[in-house]
Amino acid sequence: MSARLLDQADDLLELAAEHCAGDTVALARIREQRARLHEPLRVAIAGMVKAGKSTLLNAVIGEEIAPTDAGECTKVIVWYRHGAAPSITVHLRDGGTRSLPVRRVDGRLVIDLEPSTPDEVERVIVEWPSGRLEDVTLIDTPGIASLSSDISARSAAFLTPDATPSEADAVIYLTRHMHSADVGFLSAFHDPAVARSGTVNAIAVLSRADEIGAGRIDALLSARSIAERYRTDGSLRSLALDVVPIAGLLAQSARTLREQEFDALRRLARLGRTDRERILLSVDRFVREDAPIDVAVDDRRNLLQRFGMFGIRMAAVSIRSGHHDATALADELYRRSGMDDLIHLVGGQFRSRSDALKVRSALAALRALLEERPPAAASLIERSVERLESNAHELRELALLSAARTAGLGLGPAETAEAERLIGAGGTSVEDRLGLAPDAPREEVHRAATMSLQRWRALAGSPLLDRSAAEACDVVTRSCEALVVAAGPTSVERRRLHLARSPEPVPGTGEHPGDPPGQGQRESAEEQHLDEDPELGHRQEGAPDERHAGVHHE
Numbered sequence: 001m002s003a004r005l006l007d008q009a010d011d012l013l014e015l016a017a018e019h020c021a022g023d024t025v026a027l028a029r030i031r032e033q034r035a036r037l038h039e040p041l042r043v044a045i046a047g048m049v050k051a052g053k054s055t056l057l058n059a060v061i062g063e064e065i066a067p068t069d070a071g072e073c074t075k076v077i078v079w080y081r082h083g084a085a086p087s088i089t090v091h092l093r094d095g096g097t098r099s100l101p102v103r104r105v106d107g108r109l110v111i112d113l114e115p116s117t118p119d120e121v122e123r124v125i126v127e128w129p130s131g132r133l134e135d136v137t138l139i140d141t142p143g144i145a146s147l148s149s150d151i152s153a154r155s156a157a158f159l160t161p162d163a164t165p166s167e168a169d170a171v172i173y174l175t176r177h178m179h180s181a182d183v184g185f186l187s188a189f190h191d192p193a194v195a196r197s198g199t200v201n202a203i204a205v206l207s208r209a210d211e212i213g214a215g216r217i218d219a220l221l222s223a224r225s226i227a228e229r230y231r232t233d234g235s236l237r238s239l240a241l242d243v244v245p246i247a248g249l250l251a252q253s254a255r256t257l258r259e260q261e262f263d264a265l266r267r268l269a270r271l272g273r274t275d276r277e278r279i280l281l282s283v284d285r286f287v288r289e290d291a292p293i294d295v296a297v298d299d300r301r302n303l304l305q306r307f308g309m310f311g312i313r314m315a316a317v318s319i320r321s322g323h324h325d326a327t328a329l330a331d332e333l334y335r336r337s338g339m340d341d342l343i344h345l346v347g348g349q350f351r352s353r354s355d356a357l358k359v360r361s362a363l364a365a366l367r368a369l370l371e372e373r374p375p376a377a378a379s380l381i382e383r384s385v386e387r388l389e390s391n392a393h394e395l396r397e398l399a400l401l402s403a404a405r406t407a408g409l410g411l412g413p414a415e416t417a418e419a420e421r422l423i424g425a426g427g428t429s430v431e432d433r434l435g436l437a438p439d440a441p442r443e444e445v446h447r448a449a450t451m452s453l454q455r456w457r458a459l460a461g462s463p464l465l466d467r468s469a470a471e472a473c474d475v476v477t478r479s480c481e482a483l484v485v486a487a488g489p490t491s492v493e494r495r496r497l498h499l500a501r502s503p504e505p506v507p508g509t510g511e512h513p514g515d516p517p518g519q520g521q522r523e524s525a526e527e528q529h530l531d532e533d534p535e536l537g538h539r540q541e542g543a544p545d546e547r548h549a550g551v552h553h554e
Contacts, residue, residue, distance in 0.1 A: 005392050006037050009359040012384050013037075016366060019377040026373050033362045040081065040137045041354040042167065043346070046159055047174030048182070049143030052207040052248040056174060057140055059251035059339055061130050065109040066140055073111040074142065075118040075151050077158055081137040083127025093122045107256065119150065135351060139168055165364040169357040170350050172342075173240070174207040174248075178230055186239035201357060202240045203345060204230065209245035209338065210310035217313050220245060220338055238405045241349050241425065246338035250311040254333035262326040264295045264303055265312070269319035280313055348427030356394035363389065393478055397423040400475045403468075410469035415459065419476045422452060422483075430486050433479070446487040453480035 013034045020026040036042075045053045054066035057080065065080065067073045088100040088111060103110045113121060141155045159166050175182045186202055209223030216222075223245035230236050230243040253261075268276065275292045279285055286309070287300050303312055314336055315329060323329045334340070350357065363385055370378050389395050403409060404420050411419065420426075422433050431438050434448045457480075459465075460473035 005359055005394055006355050008388055008392070009362050010034055010037055012381075012388060013362065013366065015384060016369075016375075016381050019375045019381065020373075023373060023375070026369055026375070029365065029369055033365050037358055037362055039358075040133070040135050041350060041357060042137045042139060042169045043350060044139040044141055044159055044166075044168035044171045045174065046141045046144060046155060046171050047205075047207065048176075051143070051174040051176060053140055053143075053174055055248040055252045056172070056205070056207060056246070057138055059248055059255055059334075059337070060138065060343070061128070061132050062255040063109075063128075063130065064107055064252070064256055065126065065128055067109070067111055072113045072118055073124065075154075076113070076121045076124055076142065077154060078111070078124045078126060078140045079137060080126045080128060080133060080140065082133035083129060085127070085129065087125075087127045089125045089127075090116060091122045091125065092116065092120055094120075107258075135354065164368050165361060169354075169361050170201040170203075172203050172205055172346070174205045176206070176208050176211070178204070178236070183236065183239065186236075201350075201360075203342075203349065204236065204240040204243045205342060206230075206243065206245040207248045210247035210250060210308060215308060215310035215313065217310075217317060219310055220247060220336070223338075242345055244338065244342050244345055246342055247308075247310060248337070248339075249306075249308050250314065251334055251337035251339040253306045253311060254330045254337060257326055257330040257333075259326055260299070261303060261306065262329060264299050265315045265329070266319055266324075267295055268293060268312070269316040276316065280309070280316070283309060286312070344427070348429065348432060349424075352428040353394070353398070353424070356392075356398060359392070360395065360398065393475075393482075396475050397479060400472055401425055403472070407468075409472040410466050411472065418452075419472060422456075422476050422479050424479075430483055433483060434487075442487065446484070449480065449483040449487045453477065453484050456480050 013030050017027055017030045020030065045057055047053050054068045054074065057066040058064050058068070061080065066078065086102045088102060090098045090100060090113065092098070098116070100111065103112075109126075111124060111126070113124075139158075141158060142151045144152055144155050159168060159171065173182065173186060182204075186204070206223055206227055210219045212219045212222045212226070227243045227245045236243070268279070271279070271293060279291050279293060283304060285291065286304060287297060289297060291300070293300075307315065311333065314333060318329055318332045318336070323332045366381070366385060370382060375381070389399070400409070400423055401420065404416060404425070409416050409419060421435055424433055426432050426435075429438070430445060430449070431440055434445060434452065436445060436448060456473060456477045460470065460477050465473065
């Protein structure tokens with residue numbers, strides 16, 4: 001049904017283009033939105049200076065292609081998208097473009113803007129042959145609340161423009177500790193123009209969770225407790241779908257672990273307990289010339305820069321726990337960094353809702369265009385936008401999720417929590433929506449879906465509900481219907497339709513001469529081989545109809 005949603009949005013934009021003929025500015029914006037519908041989802045990575053944005057991007061892609069130093073490139077907006085071959089293109093504010101050589105130093109990609117200055121650059125496009133970029137474009141933005149007001153202004157103008165919706169469909173917002181400036185940015189990203197589409201499209205990340213407790217081995221446990229407090233905070237719940245802690249530096253280094261580094265870490269792990277604990281007590285002791293370890297000081301400094309004390313301590317523990325080769329250690333460190341949780345969250349909230357989020361962006365842009373440059377048929381187009389938003393279940397789910405996080409649903413706390421889960425607040429797979437394990441037996445999944453449908457149908461029929469609560473129950477019920485279908489049998493035995501020579505039926509009755517009354521209708525219904533699900537109470541033809549568009553079974 002997502003493909004159908006994209007087609008409907010594309011048809012709507014085509015209708016707008018027909019009524020904006022002659023307005024070259026409007027037509028250009030409409031063409032841009034139509035092309036954007038068929039591009040990968042755009043996810044911006046934002047945050048304050050030194051929040052670890054580029055480090056996170058490298059960890060996601062698995063290569064060090066985003067500069068992490070304080071060079072000129074970190075002061076401009078850099079798009080990372082999939083390409084058949086590596087390429088770097090600088091787009092200038094005067095409309096010109098310039099290709100840069102693809103050059104790596106010590107495994108790191110080098111992006112040299114010279115002779116251009118950051119003020120002259122609109123954006124840099126990096127195309128890279130990575131599977132992680134096939135269905136999502138990652139956008140690295142300059143630091144917010146930078147000491148340079150110009151740098152902060154670039155991020156603000158891109159992510160929260162005044163007159164038009166953001167060019168990003170969703171945002172991963174990184175912070176070391178949640179401050180008022182962080183909440184202020186998320187509030188701006190969730191501005192009225194975006195909120196009208198009913199989308200909660202941001203995830204907050206505690207990106208340097210390993211620094212909590214001075215890099216102790218249990219730092220991430222402490223960070224998870226802090227994330228839980230933020231997650232339940234009323235002001236943040238309305239701005240971000242979730243808060244997840246990660247050790248970004250550890251994740252990046254795990255994905256790019258080198259054999260020489262593994263050998264040094266293995267030597268450290270083989271030290272006796274007393275010597276190992278002494279050398280890992282502090283940074284100063286780890287890089288001392290007389291440290292009791294057969295690893296050069298420069299190599300130890302490199303480990304410190306690449307992994308931090310938390311990563312080095314974690315690596316030593318992991319090696320001693322049985323991860324005796326570089327691949328096994330890299331996988332374990334990546335898992336312990338918390339990146340698996342973030343990747344799962346991004347997949348469940350952004351990738352699985354990619355089409356709905358792109359349509360949301362297109363409709364928000366179209367509305368902004370109608371306000372700025374209204375054509376004669378503006379009211380007609382506006383009604384078409386409203387009709388699409390009210391009929392598309394994916395968009396209704398997002399609208400309800402936004403309402404649950406802001407105005408509330410008019411239901412009790414338990415019902416609200418269950419409603420959020422069923423419409424995908426914790427992930428859009430069938431199991432996530434039903435609160436089951438990913439490997440739950442199919443019979444258990446179908447049973448849970450059926451029980452949820454029965455419960456919400458009963459709740460929707462209550463005469464005590466006000467209008468908003470009744471509408472919420474209707475959306476949740478339709479999501480439950482889709483869950484029942486998705487959790488049902490993967491195949492249905494169907495009888496082959498046999499066409500036999502026989503006398504013509506009596507016109508208008510479907511009866512053959514000599515048949516008992518009604519026999520023709522019964523056989524005709526059987527030959528149509530329709531599946532009737534008693535739990536849904538409506539006709540099924542092996543696939544959910546448009547009411548089930550909100551569920552993507554992975």
